[in-house]
Structure formats: structure tokens, C-alpha cells
Amino acid sequence: MKARKTTKLVHEGRYAAEVDVELLEEDHEWAPYLSMDDAKKLDEVRLALRRGDLKAAMALGSRVYELKPVAAE
Numbered sequence: 001m002k003a004r005k006t007t008k009l010v011h012e013g014r015y016a017a018e019v020d021v022e023l024l025e026e027d028h029e030w031a032p033y034l035s036m037d038d039a040k041k042l043d044e045v046r047l048a049l050r051r052g053d054l055k056a057a058m059a060l061g062s063r064v065y066e067l068k069p070v071a072a073e
Helices: 036-051 054-059
Strands: 002-012 016-025 062-066
Touching: 002 036, 002 062, 016 054, 036 054, 054 062
Parallel strands: none
Antiparallel strands: 002 016, 016 062
């Protein structure tokens, strides 16, 4: 098994977070996939963003951004 680092984007409401995870590479049709810990981490970040708890989302090792609409001219 080989692990490859990547960044996943989690979007919830007006917030988005970049979360660093590892994709696990193997020789079967389900590869690449996330470990259970990384999948739970993505869920925890999503729930924290949904609650508006930015400190909790950042404590999980993510970079949090506030999304604002851009008016088209």
C-alpha cells in the first residue's frame, strides 16, 4: 500500500475549508481511497463549518475561507 498526500475541499454554506488528507493506493478497483480517520476528519470539518464553528474546523488542521458572491457587471 502506498499513501499520497492531497488536499480535499469541503464546502458548507458560506464557508470552504482545505483539508490535507492521504489517499491510499492499492491494486484494486476501489483505489485510491481515504483512510477511515481522514474520512472522519472531513466529516468533522463539514459539521464544524455547518455550525459556524471556525475554530473547531481550523483545529482539525484545515484552512478555512469565507465565500462571498461577486457581482457581475
